[in-house]
Amino acid sequence: MLHQVRGVVAREVGAPVEVLDVLVPDPGPGEALVAVQACGVCHTDLHYREGGIGEDFPYLLGHEAAGVVEAVGEGVTEVAPGDFVVLNWRAVCGQCRACRRGKAQYCFDTHNARQPMTLADGTPLSPALGIGAFAEKTLVAAGQCTKVDAGADPAVAGLLGCGVMAGIGAAVNTAPVRRGDTVAVIGCGGVGSAAIVGAELAGARRIIAVDLDTKKLDWAEAFGATHLVNARHADPVEAVRELTGGFGADVVIDAVGRPETFKQAFYARDLAGTVVLVGVPTPEMTLDLPLIDVFARGGAVKSSWYGDCLPGRDFPELVELSQQGRIDLGAFVTERIALDEVEKSFEKMHRGEVLRSVVVL
Template structure:
């Protein structure tokens, strides 16, 4: 049986989002209908609205979500009706070349729902990251549902679906931060703040937050930063950069073991590259503009050694990581709840985009 529910869509490039009625079809054999309880407002949703990801309008926005499985397709075995789940956009297929090599975190063929959600006139919707959760209900593949402890607050749990997991995983999984390591994080929005919290959880003893905002830097200390640097006057040009010099000062003249760029600009990546110790690791988790270019002398790449990595979704495995970090939060060992800056209604998403641009929130969360 089809259902009609309220949802937020981006109809055309750059236009304000709209609250409309959408049609949820009968689930296919491996699809499930999830009743959404909460969904974070992520910068990726704004990028969809502005046409910076693709031009497949109209988009059904929202993807950092948690809710209750309401209806399951006839062949679903992964979840059952009534399960409390966090939605993920990497539903590991188990069959692609990455999965066959034992690297499911790089799965190239993630599953999505087999049926299409539509507007009432039949226009097909493109769900953001294959999820589309600024809605009372959404349709996803069963593999996109990760069961977690139902005692968790949905507004908190849902944030693991994207931004928090991206930053946390960039430190713990991609950067492999370990006990006693030194870490620098460039850009302390939601993703960067999660990288700081992840570095602290992993046992790093020197954690340096770098940003242009003193307010964000002060907040970074609450998440685990031991040092902060306002990089407003930095040039981003290499060894002579003032931010790089300060990082070396905080690390005995050597630089950090792991440098994480949570911004994705050539300047911040260059700072991260030169701010690390010899044989250190650079992790790029901020998404670059498609036209950006990085210019670093090849001799410096060779001479400094180490690793230059990109972090996709924090190199996470949702089935392993989501339940673990929910449990750590419930045990008081990880500050997942502190990422929720405000709770809003479904019709406040456009206003939340404006708030996001001010840099004064980590996450606005739509609560249904």
């Protein structure tokens, strides 16, 4: 059986997205059909539209989603119809060398649903990050579904599917920030603000937010930053050093992902400190660093893939912390919009007006 739903589709590079009829099949073996309740508008969706991730147009956009499982295919035991779930884009295999070593967060053979979703004329769609959740229903691998407390707000819980988890995880899992650490975060959009939340949760004593935009610095302060650096008016490296007794921060998180911000992060850390790259570079970017500086400064330089998260462990825990009021995930939701407002939300994102627009279905 095919389910006809409305979905947001990017037909070609740079063209405005369209709300079109999408055909979603019943789940096959290992798959789950999910009725989407909410999906955040992430910068990654814009990257897809602009051709910055691949060329497999048309794309069914959307991936920061929560909803209810409607049906499951043969052999599925992880979830059942009626479960409230957050979707993730890293369904692990359980068999590769990373999984066998107990490091499933680095799984080298993640997978998605095998059956394609299509346009009404049969044209196969490429779902963003294997999810495609700017749609009333979507088909995913069952392992992409993580059951969480059904009392959670879907618009809030769904954000754990990408940006918020990436930022919190960069601080808590990848670095990891320890109690009493000094932390600097470069770039205070959604991911950077989430890294600030993670640093505070981990017990950092000083959290320095760095950005060019005063509005984003205001967001950072609301999320727990103790010091603010406007990089339009001060050198970020010198400012971080001045705020850390001349030494540099124990952990510096680059949530932008550009060569210049990575260099700032590299030189703003203390000797033997840690740099975490969680902002996603584009393929043409290159980095030029004196190798002697890499050697002489010691410490660690790490990349954070999806906040090095384990969805089955991290999603329920963060939802519970949010419900207890210990972290304010709801503050990431700037506005709630309809499917046909996604293109406008991209424009707001460009202008830095929103942390997250969230499509509510």
